Amino acid sequence: MPPTSTVRSTGDYRADRRYEYARAAFDERDFEAAADLARQVLELAPDFAPAHAMLGRSLAEHGMRAEAVDALRRALALEPADELGVRLDLARLGALSPDEAITGGYVRALFDDYAPKFDQHLTKSLSYRGPELIADALRRACSRQTREYRFGLSLDLGCGTGLMAQALKGLCSSLEGVDLSPGMLEKAEKTKLYDALHEGELVSFLSGRAGAEADLVLAADVFVYMAALDAAFREAHRVLKREGLFAFTVQAHEGEGLILGEDARYAHSESYLRKLAETVGFTMVIFERVSTREDRGVAVPGFLCVLQR
Known part of the structure; x- marks a missing residue:
């Protein structure tokens, strides 16, 4: 299901009530x-995208693929930014390439919804430790x-509420996220650990930076929401100074290339990461198997990388 805390209204009280019953x-x-x-709901409010998405997801659960795809495509046509995340459903149904399943609009809505409970849920419920693992790898x-x-x-990159900044507190002369x-950035601002915070997509952010200006680029569990990483690697390489470091975590895929997992996150293979790093011009300093979080009590396999410009 998509992010849910934001109140959505059809403008018709009867339709809104029926939609809540549907949920x-x-x-x-x-x-x-x-x-x-x-x-x-759609009889009362034909252009209410969440109801089209709800219909599509319900039909998919019944195995009615063609009808489900039609409803989901209608939802996407009404809300192309895809804050509802219907691209993920279309990809699962084979109606869209997995590489196109996750958009910035979906990620923004997901984490705006998640922001109020993010830190406690991630660190307590999911035993998240990505920033600490990256900090230790950088030390080594x-x-x-x-x-x-x-x-x-x-x-x-993808600074969230500032957990990476807390793990490197006092170690960076200047830190920007x-x-x-916006919900995550509001929480990050409260840490007082960033010299500047920017709202935007990470590749575009890097593209706007000067070349060879940074000593360190970080990406703690952000690449799980990106398919191809070519542009991110190229821009990270460009903005880093000579011998600068690029440290990140990903979910692990044991095959080749990358996949979209059942958890609606991308997983990347070791061969994909090593080849891309070499092609862009990075030197591999550290490559390790790690788990940055748990899913229902089971460690999620991942990779931790530290590359040098």
Whole structure:
């Protein structure tokens, strides 16, 4: 299901009530009732995209693929930014390439919805430890290279609420963050650990930076929402100074290339990451198997990389 905390209204009280009943039925896995109620909503409000999405998802659960795809495409046509995340549903149904499943609009809505409970849920419920693992890997990378474990200008991609900044507190002479979600940036601002925060997509953010200006580029669990990483690697390489470091985590894929997982996140293979790093011009300093979080008590496999410009 898509982000839910933002109140959506058809402008018709009767339709709104039916949509809430549809949501409740879907959550209870009564997909036939959810589909019927969604149709009732659309009789009153034909252009209400969430009801089209609800209808499509309910029909998909019944195995009615063609009808589900039609409803989901209607929802996407009404809201092309895809804050509802219907591209993910279309990809699961084979009606859209997995590489096109996740958009910035979906990620922004997801994390705006998530922001109020993000830190506690991630660190407590999911045992998230990505920033701490990256910080430790950077310490070891600096030791191997006999360089001081301190950094100049550092860029935190997908900075979220500022967990990466907390893990590197006092180690960066200047730290800037970028995130798609205004809600996340509001939380990051409260840490007082960033010299600047920017709302936007990370590749565009990097593209607007001067070449060879940064000492460190960070991406803690942000690439799970990106398919191809070519542009991100190229721009990270361009903005880094000579011998600057690029540290990130991803979810692991044991095959080749990348896949869109059942958890609506991308996973990348070791061969994909190593080849891309080499092609762009990075040197691999650290490549390790790690788990940055758990899913229902089970460690999610991932990779941690530290690359050098």
